[in-house]
Amino acid sequence: MNGNSHLFIPGPTNVPEEVRRAMNIPMEDMRAPDFCDFITPLLGDLARAYRLEEGRVFAFPGSGTGAWEAAITNTLNTGDKVLMSRFGQFSMLWVDMAERLGLDVEVIDVDWGKGVPIDAYKTRLENDKTHSIKAVFATHNETATGVTSDIPALRRALDEAGHPALLFVDGVSSIASIPFEMDGWGVDLAVAGSQKGFMLPAGLAFLGVSEKALAAHEHADMPRCYFSFSDMIRLNDTGYFPYTPPTPLLRGLRVSLDMLLGDGMESVWARHHRLAEGVRAAVAEWPGCRLVADGPEWQSDTVSAIYTPEGIDAREVIETAYFKYQTSLGTGLAKLAGRAFRIGHLGSLNPVMLCGALSAAEMALRDAGADITPGRGVAAAQESFRMTTPRQGRTAAARAA
Ligand SMILES: *Cc1c(COP(=O)(O)O)cnc(C)c1O
Numbered sequence: 001m002n003g004n005s006h007l008f009i010p011g012p013t014n015v016p017e018e019v020r021r022a023m024n025i026p027m028e029d030m031r032a033p034d035f036c037d038f039i040t041p042l043l044g045d046l047a048r049a050y051r052l053e054e055g056r057v058f059a060f061p062g063s064g065t066g067a068w069e070a071a072i073t074n075t076l077n078t079g080d081k082v083l084m085s086r087f088g089q090f091s092m093l094w095v096d097m098a099e100r101l102g103l104d105v106e107v108i109d110v111d112w113g114k115g116v117p118i119d120a121y122k123t124r125l126e127n128d129k130t131h132s133i134k135a136v137f138a139t140h141n142e143t144a145t146g147v148t149s150d151i152p153a154l155r156r157a158l159d160e161a162g163h164p165a166l167l168f169v170d171g172v173s174s175i176a177s178i179p180f181e182m183d184g185w186g187v188d189l190a191v192a193g194s195q196k197g198f199m200l201p202a203g204l205a206f207l208g209v210s211e212k213a214l215a216a217h218e219h220a221d222m223p224r225c226y227f228s229f230s231d232m233i234r235l236n237d238t239g240y241f242p243y244t245p246p247t248p249l250l251r252g253l254r255v256s257l258d259m260l261l262g263d264g265m266e267s268v269w270a271r272h273h274r275l276a277e278g279v280r281a282a283v284a285e286w287p288g289c290r291l292v293a294d295g296p297e298w299q300s301d302t303v304s305a306i307y308t309p310e311g312i313d314a315r316e317v318i319e320t321a322y323f324k325y326q327t328s329l330g331t332g333l334a335k336l337a338g339r340a341f342r343i344g345h346l347g348s349l350n351p352v353m354l355c356g357a358l359s360a361a362e363m364a365l366r367d368a369g370a371d372i373t374p375g376r377g378v379a380a381a382q383e384s385f386r387m388t389t390p391r392q393g394r395t396a397a398a399r400a401a
Contacts, residue, residue: 003326004326005326005327005328006325006326006327006328006353006356006357006360007328007344008327008328008329008330008343008344008345008354008357009328009329009330009342009344010143010173010196010302010303010330010342010344010346011143011172011173011193011195011196011202011344011346011347012195012196012201012202013195013196013197013199013344013346013347013348013349014199014347014348014349014353015199015200015201015252015348016199016255016256016259016348018255018259019199019200019252019255019256019259020252022251022252022254022255023200023201023248023249023251023252024248025248025251027247027248028247030240030241030244030245030247031240035239035240036238036239036240037239038239038250038254039236039239039240039241039250040239042059042250042253042254042257043056043057043059043236045257045258045261046059046206046253046257047208048257048261049175049176049198049257049260049261049265050175050180050182050190050192050206050208051180051181051182051183051184051265052182052183052208052210053183054183054210054211055182055183055208055209055210055211055213055214056208056209056214056233056236057206057207057208057209058070058205058206058207058209058229058232058236059204059205059206059245059250059253060204060205060206060207060226060227060232061203061204061205061243061245061246062203062204062205062227063193063194063195063202063203063205064170064172064191064192064193064196064205065093065097065205066205066227067172067191067192067193067205067206067207068094068097068170068191069097069101069227070191070205070207070224070227070229071168071189071191071207071209072097072098072101072103072168072222073101073220073222073223073224073227074217074220074222074224074227074228074229075135075166075188075189075209075213075216075217075220076103076134076135076166076216076220076222077134077219077220077221077222078101078102078103078221078222079102079103079104080103080104080134080135081103081104081105081106081132081133081134082098082103082104082105082106082133082134082135082136082137083106083108083121083124083125083133083135083136083137083165084098084105084106084107084108084136084137085107085108085109085110085115085116085117085120085121085137085138085139086107086108086109086110087109087110087111087112087113087114087115087116087139087142087145087147088112088139088142088143088144088145088147088333088334089142089143089144089333089334090139090142090143090144090170090172091139091142091170092334094137094139094170095107098137101222102222106124106133108120108121108124111294112144112145112292112335112336113145113147113292113293113294113298114147114294114298115139115142115147115148115149115150115298116138116139116149116150116151116154118150118153118154118157119157121136121154121157122157122160122161125157125158125161125163125165126161126163128161128163131163131164131165133163133165134165134166135165135166135167135168135188136154136158136163136165136166136167136168137168137169137170138151138154138167138168138169138170139169139170140169140170140171140174140175140180141170141171141172141173141174141178141300141302141303142300143172143173143302143303143342144305144333144334144336144342145292145293145305145336146291146292146293146299146300146303146304146305146342147292147293147294147298147299147300148174148178148298148299148300148301148302149298150297151167151169151180151185151187152181152184152185154167155167155185155186155187158186159186166188166189166212166213166216167186167187167188167189168188168189168190168191169187169189169190169191170191171190171191171192172191172192172193172196173196173197173300173302173303173346174197174302175190175192175197175206175208176192176196176197176198176260176265176268177196177197177268177269177272177301177302177346177347178269178272178273178300178301178302179269182208182210183210186210187208187210188209188210188212188213188216189207189208189209189210189213190207190208191205191206191207192205192206192207192208193205193206194206194249194253196302196346196347197268197302197346197347198253198256198257198260198347199256199259199347199348200249200252200253200256201249201252203246203249204246204249204250204253209229214229217229217230226243228242267390269301270390271390272301272302272345272346273301274351274385274388274390275301275345275349275350275351275354276299276300276301276302276304276345277384277388278351278354278355278358278381278382278384278385279304279343279345279354279358279381280299280304281377281380281381281383281384282358282361282362282377282378282380282381283304283306283377284380285372285373285376285377285379285380286306286309286362286365286370286372286376286377287309287370287371287372288308288309288310288312288370288371289306289307289308289309289365289370290306290307291304291305291306291307292305292306292307292336292340293305301345301346302344302345302346303330303342303343303344303345303346304342304343304345305330305332305336305340305341305342306340306341306342306343306361307339307340308339308340308341308365308368308370309365309370309371311369312365312368312369312370313338313368314331314332314336314337314338314339314340314341315331315332315337315338316368317329317341317361317364317365317367317368318330318331318341318364320363320364320367320368321360321361321363321364324363324364324367325360325363325364326360327356327357327360327361327364329341329342329343329357329360329361329364330342330343330344341361343357343358343361345357351381351385354381354385355378355381355382355385358377358378358381359378361377362374362375362376362377362378
């Protein structure tokens with residue numbers, strides 16, 4: 001293979017060179033007397049990326065799925081009623097986990113392409129006069145379909161219904177990429193993983209936990225051990241972990257948080273919006289292709305799932321892109337297999353890199369028989385990028401000064 005291979009899946013995302021270098025270090029003593037001087041501010045800055053001041057954050061060894069399990073088992077009781085919705089592979093798996101862990105799950109099924117059904121949740125919550133629903137779950141960004149849901153609207157629905165249920169949010173492919181406000185939106189448990197917006201390898205499962213959820217933890221009876229909040233709190237409060245943490249990942253996290261917070265979260269969010277707009281401009285120029293997201297209000301700024309034209313197998317497009325053009329596109333998951341491919345546009349990316357991804361997708365689509373004028377989508381993306389300027393982050397501003 002010549003040159004670089006190109007990774008445009010929605011996680012793991014590209015790891016910046018600075019982060020890679022920071023992780024390439026000798027192993028260190030995780031009980032060293034000064035290790036706490038590294039960990040305490042690191043967790044503080046993770047909370048800043050979450051926009052959390054009330055409550056606390058955790059970084060467990062694990063992936064996003066582990067964070068889901070930690071969130072559930074630490075704050076709920078076996079048999080608790082919870083309200084969830086399903087509209088893609090990830091929201092589907094979350095429901096499956098909740099059922100397997102012994103919760104009484106009420107699921108609202110939604111057409112894939114749409115997201116959290118706020119009105120249906122609201123009606124259900126208003127009718128729940130006895131407050132039997134203990135938690136409401138929302139997948140903020142459904143990575144399988146490229147759909148973002150309105151979490152502030154869900155918070156309002158809970159408040160207007162006067163319902164005390166905990167609000168759980170899957171932010172695995174949204175936190176550190178698109179607007180997310182843990183405190184501002186009144187989220188009680190927000191899960192993320194290191195390999196998406198945080199631009200690291202997989203291996204850290206992040207959680208933001210509100211004071212209210214920490215209080216629920218005090219009397220939650222589900223079995224847990226490795227993922228125990230109490231054990232983690234006891235050691236984190238001294239700047240250590242209850243077991244061996246993946247220290248190179250934590251060193252990488254230090255640098256990725258410096259990059260994110262140095263730019264400012266608002267700049268990070270604006271950058272993702274600009275990248276997404278370029279991709280959407282390209283898709284609009286590919287006849288027969290369309291976003292799985294069913295309308296602008298659902299479109300995700302971190303991943304686009306794209307239906308291939310009638311009669312064109314998305315698997316063939318993905319395979320051609322991989323073998324012929326050294327470019328990884330995301331596959332269509334579950335019922336989207338063969339019907340859609342995905343372009344991940346989150347993490348360490350810029351417009352020129354995305355023009356490469358769109359170029360590979362366009363060539364592979366043509367190879368598979370799509371009737372696309374060569375360069376048409378890429379040209380639209382170029383114009384979109386040309387007409388928008390990056391919001392200058394604090395780091396860039398300081399460099400220029
Ligand atoms: C990636 C992802 C997950 C699963 O995370 P893992 O790190 O693969 O365990 C869950 N939810 C969403 C929305 C995701 O994008």
